[in-house]
Amino acid sequence: MKNLKKIVLLFTVTFLIVSFSNCGGAQDANNKKVFIENPPFNIADAYYQNWVAGIKEGGSGTNIHIAFSEMDSSVVIQNIYFRNHILEAKGNLNEPNKYVGYLKNDTQRDIVMDADPMKEGQNTLSKPFPFQLEENQAVVEYWYGGKKNYYKISSLLQKEMIPYPQQNPHE
Helix, strand or coil, rough: CHHHHHHHHHHHEEEHHHHHHHHHHHHHCCCCCCCCCCEEEEEEEEEEEEECCCCCHHHEEEEEEEEEECCCCCCCEEHHHCCCCCEEEEEEEEEEEEEEEEEEECCCCCCCCCHHHHHCCCCCCCCCCCCCCCCCCCCEEEEECCEEEEEECCCCCEEEEEECCCCCCCC
16 A cells, blocks of 8 residues: 555656646747847848957947837837847937947856855856857847837947047046
8 A cells, every 4th residue: 555655656746747847848839039030120230349448347348239220110129139148229319220239248257156055046047048149140129019029130240349548538
């Protein structure tokens, strides 16, 4: 009788584990992001530009610039996916059809390494990046018609790096 209970318990636990793992797999398949081939906008210019500060603490990074020549008035540009990062697409009131994503290179990551597993448990896991992109590719995430959409920019141009000066030249 004890063996029968163990077998039933083993099958129940196995069934539950398989059930939960299948739910997650089905969810990933349903959330697959599809690129829109004919978006409600035209891109006039798209490029990225590396920069480096003139002082050590200033850091370095890359700015992604996207200018639209035509855009449906109901389109809302949300994010730019570039080099395994999701960047907020920031607009400018003076130039409403231009957006920039700012990627700052992190020299230090906030990871807790400790013998105490409770302290290490404070680390947040990074989410998997949803796209496989080349170094010069980006994805624009936008809302249109009440739905989130994605458009892939296949070839961003790279402009010359901007080396910022060590101090303000106007001082």
